[in-house]
Amino acid sequence: MGDNCISIVPKDVDSSEVKILAERIFKWLTGNKIVNDVESDCVLNLKGFLPGSNYKYAVEDSDIQLLNLVNNGVEIITERQVWQGVGIDKVSCASCNFDITESDWMDLVEKWFYGVESCEMTCPSCNSIAPITDFNFEPVWAFAELGISFWNWPPLKKEFIDEVEEVINKKVKIVYGRI
Numbered sequence: 001m002g003d004n005c006i007s008i009v010p011k012d013v014d015s016s017e018v019k020i021l022a023e024r025i026f027k028w029l030t031g032n033k034i035v036n037d038v039e040s041d042c043v044l045n046l047k048g049f050l051p052g053s054n055y056k057y058a059v060e061d062s063d064i065q066l067l068n069l070v071n072n073g074v075e076i077i078t079e080r081q082v083w084q085g086v087g088i089d090k091v092s093c094a095s096c097n098f099d100i101t102e103s104d105w106m107d108l109v110e111k112w113f114y115g116v117e118s119c120e121m122t123c124p125s126c127n128s129i130a131p132i133t134d135f136n137f138e139p140v141w142a143f144a145e146l147g148i149s150f151w152n153w154p155p156l157k158k159e160f161i162d163e164v165e166e167v168i169n170k171k172v173k174i175v176y177g178r179i
């Protein structure tokens with residue numbers, strides 16, 4: 001049995017904003033008792049924040065036995081990460097929707113991750129040039145320096161996600177991962 005991970009990954013976050021936004025989201029999550037404010041071992045041998053007494057505020061299915069799970073923490077990640085969806089069905093150009101799934105996009109993702117080389121790709125169809133991180137991934141992947149990962153939590157409520165967007169004043173992507 002694997003572990004599911006739902007991640008909220010804000011879009012268009014500048015490096016200089018990462019720490020400020022992470023602090024703001026942490027204060028909001030703990031202030032509303034959605035997560036505890038003390039770190040503990042609850043994320044795959046790593047430290048994270050346990051569900052708080054009001055965690056049901058964030059989720060659609062309140063019957064799930066979230067509190068009985070070993071890995072049920074929330075991580076606030078403030079370093080460059082590729083948030084992968086479960087597998088990849090399609091990678092396509094954001095301008096013309098041309099399918100580049102069979103190209104070497106994974107090499108460009110690695111270049112982005114290590115941040116040492118350009119990760120731009122020229123679309124073979126419309127010739128637009130864009131970083132691989134701007135292409136459309138199905139299922140959703142995200143590339144960012146800030147994200148909030150909920151381990152084994154049930155689906156998050158749309159209203160909760162909307163509130164997170166308001167708190168940090170950014171649009172977000174939702175990534176459904178599994179390891």
Ligand SMILES: [Zn+2]
Pocket residue numbers: 093094095096097098123124125126127128
């Ligand atoms: Zn294109």
